[in-house]
Amino acid sequence: MADSDDKTEAPSAQRLQKAREDGQIVMSREAMSFMALLGGFAGIFMILPHLVTDFVHSMKALMANAGTVPMAQGGLLNSTDHAIEAGLSLAVPMAATVAALCLAAGFLQTGFLIHPGSLLPKFERVSPLAGFKRIAGGGTLPDTFKALAKFAIFAAVLWHISKNAIPTASRMVGLEPGPLLKMMTDLGFSAAASMIGAQLLIAGFDIFWMRFRHMSKLKMSREDLKDEYRNTEGDPHVKGRQKALRAKAARQRMMAAVKTATVVVTNPTHYAVALVYEKGIGGAPKIVAKGMDDVAAKIREIAQKNRVPIVPNPPLARALFTLPLESEIPAEHFKVVATIIAYVWKLKRPGGLSLPPK
Structure with a gap:
């Protein structure tokens, strides 16, 4: 205290x-x-x-x-x-x-506060010792x-x-x-x-x-x-730890999404953006993972292990990196992305083209 x-x-x-x-x-x-x-x-x-x-x-x-008031029959009482x-x-x-x-x-x-507790009797109000303490306490x-x-x-x-x-x-x-x-x-x-x-x-x-x-x-x-503050808002250290755990879980989910991506667009080393597109589902290709530097390297590593095509395109990679996760690509990038996805689909056919050097 x-x-x-x-x-x-x-x-x-x-x-x-x-x-x-x-x-x-x-x-x-x-x-x-x-x-x-x-x-x-x-x-x-x-x-x-x-x-x-x-x-x-x-x-x-x-x-x-006063002198005429009858004393009997309640006259004085009435007066x-x-x-x-x-x-x-x-x-x-x-x-x-x-x-x-x-x-x-x-x-x-x-x-307009009415506090019921103030109406209850308190010992210190009637205690001589408590009263003396209040006086002596200054x-x-x-x-x-x-x-x-x-x-x-x-x-x-x-x-x-x-x-x-x-x-x-x-x-x-x-x-x-x-x-x-x-x-x-x-x-x-x-x-x-x-x-x-x-x-x-x-x-x-x-x-x-x-x-x-x-x-x-x-x-x-x-x-x-x-x-x-700790009692109302929570301990800052605990909140920081929880935030870090949430960020770690989100990163793990993002890395898991790379395994099922359609293509990974790279800078080729500083940026990496994983896109997924399913033919016949409708909608534009969606960003499921993105990162730069060490995170980009991890995305490329997972993509290579899971045979996900990696296509270098620095302008597109930088542009897509600024977009939020789980968002569909905007219309201005449809043409470039469609060309890349069409190229990737050709690679997956028997006797398809080879990937360009990464």
Whole structure:
């Protein structure tokens, strides 16, 4: 296993995918806090004003009739139910807004990943020894600095809010309820916007830090990358050996095809191309073997042992050598090849011509 000091390479896509499947994902709690604040802000300043009027009317009716509610026959119970319903009608939409935004933040951070393993109880979460190891291991030191920085930012924001609120509070003395309510609403809106802006700054830094720490934990050494490549793509040495074996088998098949060739066209020493043509089968002559230098010499040797005619024709041999195995010769070479094959057939007849010197 490589030491942590050796893990200098960025994690591979396979490593990132494996970590994701294991539930190791980036999750910023500060981003969740920001969405909770934003949801509360939206609830108080956007949803609450539309619900307060109905809530106040319901509570006024209950208070006005409080002295006439019969204690028997469930009268008090009915009044209590109405009060609870009025309170829920005020609280549920705001709570639902906060919950929806928090869920959205969680799903956006995790890419809609739901990992069942994270729901199972783990001993290290409740073990005092494991908790002490986490603290002593230094992993909480950056979190401590982060908490101190968060405290300092919010302290500065609260100081700024207080600094602006004190002069405003002095002007509230003696105001009518309407202007007083507007002034208090503006002050609350400004304070909430400042708090949300500060939390947005903290959440942005926390997301960056969490991603940086996540990628650092998943870093790999060069040996890890090599092992992963061997596991996924196969050992390069084994693949090279397999490639060599396939090439050897293909060469053996090619040399075996020389034994049944119709003719071997040569350069005469640098190139050798074996052609096969069967009368009446149809199609053009086909290349069944080819080679140069040592391979060409081996083709000529096999052809001589198996009494396959060898015909020197340097231009044709060089042209046919560029074509792939098992391919039929192109039309531009039909005439020359037909002449050679006709010559070979004459050789095979009783009393046929002799081969030209090779």
